[in-house]
Amino acid sequence: MRHMPGIVQLLILQCWCLVIITAMPLDFKGEICSNSDCNDNTTYIWHQIHNKIKELASGARHLFEKYYEGQGFKSKTVDKFTVNVHFPKFNATNSSEENKATELFRIFSYVSAALGNITNAQNKMNSKNKSLLSELGKTFSGVKGILSNLSCFLCKKYHVSHVSVHYGPPLQDDSFKQKAQGCKMLEKYQHFIHQAVNATIINHPYESETQNPSMP
Numbered sequence: 001m002r003h004m005p006g007i008v009q010l011l012i013l014q015c016w017c018l019v020i021i022t023a024m025p026l027d028f029k030g031e032i033c034s035n036s037d038c039n040d041n042t043t044y045i046w047h048q049i050h051n052k053i054k055e056l057a058s059g060a061r062h063l064f065e066k067y068y069e070g071q072g073f074k075s076k077t078v079d080k081f082t083v084n085v086h087f088p089k090f091n092a093t094n095s096s097e098e099n100k101a102t103e104l105f106r107i108f109s110y111v112s113a114a115l116g117n118i119t120n121a122q123n124k125m126n127s128k129n130k131s132l133l134s135e136l137g138k139t140f141s142g143v144k145g146i147l148s149n150l151s152c153f154l155c156k157k158y159h160v161s162h163v164s165v166h167y168g169p170p171l172q173d174d175s176f177k178q179k180a181q182g183c184k185m186l187e188k189y190q191h192f193i194h195q196a197v198n199a200t201i202i203n204h205p206y207e208s209e210t211q212n213p214s215m216p
C-alpha cells in the first residue's frame with residue numbers, strides 16, 4: 001500500500017497525457033457549430049464557463065512559477081527576456097455579451113495552440129519533469145473544455161458559426177528562446193485569465209444575493 005500514492009499519481013499523469021493526445025483533434029478551427037456536446041440552457045453554459053475560468057485563474061500563477069522554475073530560470077530574469085509572443089489583446093470593456101464570448105473564443109483558441117506547442121517542447125526538453133507536464137496538461141484540458149462550452153454558447157445563443165482565430169508564429173528553433181517564449185506566454189496568460197474571470201461575471205441583480213462573484 002505504501003506505493004499507492006505514486007501509482008495513483010502515475011495513473012493521473014497518464015490520463016493527462018491521454019487527454020492531451022485525444023484532445024488534439026478536437027480543434028474547431030473556428031467552425032464552432034460542429035460541437036454536438038451541448039447543453040440547451042445557455043445560462044447554465046455561461047455559468048459553467050465562468051466557473052471553469054475561475055478555476056483556471058486560481059492555478060495560473062502556480063503554473064507560471066512551476067514553468068519558469070522548471071526551466072531553471074529565476075523570476076527576475078523573466079522580465080528581461082526580449083522574445084516576442086503574439087498573445088491577442090482582450091478588449092472586453094463595455095462590449096456586448098456576444099462580443100465578449102467571441103473574443104474569449106478567439107483568445108482561448110490561441111491559448112490552446114500555444115499551450116500545445118509549449119507542452120510539446122517541454123515533452124522533448126524536460127520530459128523528466130512530470131509535475132510540470134501534468135500541470136500543463138491540466139490547464140490544456142481546462143482550456144479545451146472552455147472552448148467546447150464557448151462554441152455551444154455562441155452557436156446556440158447567437159447563431160455564430162464561425163470565429164476567425166489566429167495561432168501566432170511557431171515557437172523559435174532555439175531551445176533557450178522556446179523556454180523564454182513559454183515564460184512570456186504563461187505570464188500573459190495569467191493576466192488574461194484574470195480579466196476573463198471579470199468579463200464573465202453575470203451581473204443580473206438577483207444573483208448578487210445568492211453569490212458574490214468578486215470573491216476569489
Ligand SMILES: *[C@@H]1O[C@H](CO)[C@@H](O)[C@H](O)[C@H]1NC(C)=O
Pocket residue numbers: 041043044047
Ligand atoms: C438554466 O440554468 C440556470 C442556471 O443554472 C437555472 O437557474 C435555470 O433554471 C435553467 N433553466 C432551465 C429552463 O432549465
Ligand SMILES: *[C@@H]1O[C@H](CO)[C@@H](O)[C@H](O)[C@H]1NC(C)=O
Pocket residue numbers: 037038039044045048145146148149152
Ligand atoms: C462543457 O464542455 C464539456 C466538454 O465538452 C462538456 O462535458 C460539458 O457538458 C459542457 N457543459 C455545458 C454546460 O454544456
Ligand SMILES: *[C@@H]1O[C@H](CO)[C@@H](O)[C@H](O)[C@H]1NC(C)=O
Pocket residue numbers: 065066067068069070071128129130131132
Ligand atoms: C521540475 O520543476 C520544478 C519546478 O517547476 C522543480 O522544482 C523541479 O526540480 C523540477 N524537477 C525535475 C526532475 O527537473
Ligand SMILES: *[C@@H]1O[C@H](CO)[C@@H](O)[C@H](O)[C@H]1NC(C)=O
Pocket residue numbers: 093094
Ligand atoms: C461603458 O458603458 C457604461 C454604460 O453603458 C457607460 O456609462 C460608460 O461610460 C462606458 N465606458 C466606456 C469606457 O466606454
Ligand SMILES: *[C@@H]1O[C@H](CO)[C@@H](O)[C@H](O)[C@H]1NC(C)=O
Pocket residue numbers: 091092093094095096
Ligand atoms: C475595444 O472595444 C470598444 C467597444 O467595444 C471599441 O470601441 C474599441 O475600439 C476596441 N478597441 C480595440 C483595440 O479593439
Ligand SMILES: *[C@@H]1O[C@H](CO)[C@@H](O)[C@H](O)[C@H]1NC(C)=O
Pocket residue numbers: 110113114117167168169170171
Ligand atoms: C504552434 O505551432 C504550430 C506548428 O508549429 C504553429 O503553426 C503555430 O503558429 C504555433 N502557435 C503558437 C501560439 O505557438
Ligand SMILES: *[C@@H]1O[C@H](CO)[C@@H](O)[C@H](O)[C@H]1NC(C)=O
Pocket residue numbers: 191194195198214
Ligand atoms: C477584476 O475585478 C476586480 C473587482 O472589480 C478588480 O479589483 C480587479 O482589478 C479586476 N481584475 C482585472 C484583471 O481586471
